[in-house]
Amino acid sequence: MEKYNIDKIRADFPILKREVNGKPLVYLDNGATTQKPNAVINSIAHYYTDMNSNVHRGVHYLSQISTDAFEVTRKKLQSFINAPEDKQVIITKGTTDSINLVATCYGRAFIHAGDEIIISAMEHHSNIVPWQMLCDEKGCKIRVIPMNDKGELDMDAYQNLINERTKLVAVTYVSNALGTINPVKEIISIAHKHGAVVLIDAAQAVQHIQVDVQDLDVDFLVFSGHKMYGPTGVGVLYGKEDLLNAMPPYQGGGDMIKEVTFEKTTYNELPFKFEAGTPNIEAGICLNEAIDYINSIGLKNIEAYEHELLEYALEKLSQIPGMKFIGTADQKCSVISFIIEGTHPYDVGVILDKLGIAVRTGHHCAQPVMDRFGIPGTIRASLALYNTKEEIDILVAGIQRAVNMLV
């Protein structure tokens, strides 16, 4: 393995040079969104300077080159997750949009009154609420896989929950609130034995670990561009071809049709059937650079580097008096969630911000996780490929200072 060149990597991200409140920025809110490398930033300017045009429409030159570039991203995404065909990669607005698409299209067509949907106790709200909305509409039921005190799913409970009424299982690959890496391959295999389809929320996974949809045999997989060093407003729904073909369209409009008359409309083929209207062209095209960037370092290298950083952070943070980690799973990546006795997460977050350190505080759009641990929220430091041990040291010193002020 070539040496992980952290100085070069950091130099690729211009925002990391800025100061916040007179201190060098220490950005540890990567679970919310990641910073962008120059390659992505420059490609946005390049798109508007040289290419701007609508896609999949015109015969003119600019429309052709922007369409080609948009489709290059789709191909890049296909190989990024090892999808069999590029038409199985639907370009959406993001993870939330992708889950809503499946809940609406698959749910409305194939899930009925009395059916059950299994989710887990550590889902982001975007993998809870769309299923609740579907259940309200259809009269189906949500069942929840519980977790233990370490923040690991109870697989025996899952085996007991699943039955012939289960039509769909929707589980996160990596928890944004706890950092737990779930045994999704096993979850999928168990679901398939019971004839249920599986949606995996990979919003916190694809930027940290290699995800292979064929190896997982997953039915639907969703993620967001902005959490993987790409632009905001673009994301992915991968689906098995037969399922996507069987599903009705999501929204009606331009691009998703073959022929329209006032009497009848015939729908376009995959992937366009699910891509009504003008997409976020710039974000779609520039996501290509983000994938190239990740590939240029290599996910195996990123995973190894971030794992070492996580271990270092856990060891250093554990020395702070009153520190309580929330989520201590054996299989974990990127996210460190904690509370400190005698302090409120928000107060600690405000003091860290004054020191130029960006963390997230609160429930992280996973209120049921907080309820499970009987707390209102946590402080969350979430790592990316550009973070360093020095930044962890600054975080630890900042927390120590906050504790001295607050306790």
Ligand code: PMP
């Ligand atoms: N699922 C998980 C696990 C997430 O971390 C997030 C973002 N915090 C989402 C879903 C929603 O992603 P987006 O807001 O990009 O749609």
